Amino acid sequence: MDETVCGHVLEGVSFSAAVEGRCSVRRFLPEAVPRDHIRAMVACATRAANAGNAQCWQFVAVEDEATRRAMAAAVDTALDEVAAWPECAGRAADVKTVRAYATFFAAAPVVVAVCVLPYESRGDQLLRLRGLSREDHDRLRQRPDLQSIGAAVQLLCTAAHAMGYGSCWMTAPVIAAPAIEELLGVEADARLAAVVPVGRPAGRPRRGPRRPIDDVLEFR
Numbered sequence: 607m608d609e610t611v612c613g614h615v616l617e618g619v620s621f622s623a624a625v626e627g628r629c630s631v632r633r634f635l636p637e638a639v640p641r642d643h644i645r646a647m648v649a650c651a652t653r654a655a656n657a658g659n660a661q662c663w664q665f666v667a668v669e670d671e672a673t674r675r676a677m678a679a680a681v682d683t684a685l686d687e688v689a690a691w692p693e694c695a696g697r698a699a700d701v702k703t704v705r706a707y708a709t710f711f712a713a714a715p716v717v718v719a720v721c722v723l724p725y726e727s728r729g730d731q732l733l734r735l736r737g738l739s740r741e742d743h744d745r746l747r748q749r750p751d752l753q754s755i756g757a758a759v760q761l762l763c764t765a766a767h768a769m770g771y772g773s774c775w776m777t778a779p780v781i782a783a784p785a786i787e788e789l790l791g792v793e794a795d796a797r798l799a800a801v802v803p804v805g806r807p808a809g810r811p812r813r814g815p816r817r818p819i820d821d822v823l824e825f826r
């Protein structure tokens with residue numbers, strides 16, 4: 607499936623309506639999402655600007671309910687382990703909040719797991735020669751691989767909204783990355799970067815406020 611499908615499904619949707627109307631949706635109707643709609647959303651995602659056009663992403667659309675439940679169970683297990691750390695004593699309320707924001711994806715009819723594949727630019731290779739620490743390297747590079755994933759996920763969520771679906775960009779489930787990667791059988795060097803539940807919204811989601819433009823934009 608190529609951009610033609612993406613264009614067909616999204617025909618007539620205005621850019622500003624798609625961008626301004628999107629918001630995070632955390633409750634979904636059980637109605638299935640047709641595969642060609644998922645393909646169109648992911649086709650849009652892959653139009654994202656990305657470092658070196660390496661397209662260092664892999665998308666796994668999880669329709670199977672048992673697999674979605676197993677993914678959420680893996681997140682629960684990972685959070686149980688964190689909650690048992692002595693450092694987290696007395697933080698039960700925080701763990702409960704994180705759990706709520708990390709596991710609701712299982713109830714969506716489809717969950718797109720977004721994985722990042724290894725990416726090393728020429729610039730990375732040059733810096734690597736110097737043997738910089740990870741922190742110093744990242745200070746000079748700021749993870750173009752993960753920035754590429756972010757660009758794709760934003761487009762995926764915006765396309766979903768333009769097609770009448772709700773979605774939520776989630777990284778909290780990444781706490782169970784090793785278990786989820788194994789459950790999904792992704793390539794050995796693919797790393798879970800985000801999880802995006804998609805479905806028709808249950809209820810009317812609310813758009814979050816934004817800081818005024820003059821607070822975030824400066825001219826020099």
Ligand SMILES: Cc1cc2nc3c(=O)[nH]c(=O)nc-3n(C[C@H](O)[C@H](O)[C@H](O)COP(=O)(O)O)c2cc1C
Nearest residue numbers: 628629630707708774775776777778779812813814
């Ligand atoms: C990188 C990233 C990670 C996020 N992870 C989660 C998450 O794990 N769980 C969740 O409920 N929302 C998550 N969100 C959604 C944000 O909470 C949401 O985008 C933010 O509150 C602004 O609201 P809006 O998306 O409705 O505009 C994430 C968003 C981003 C960009």
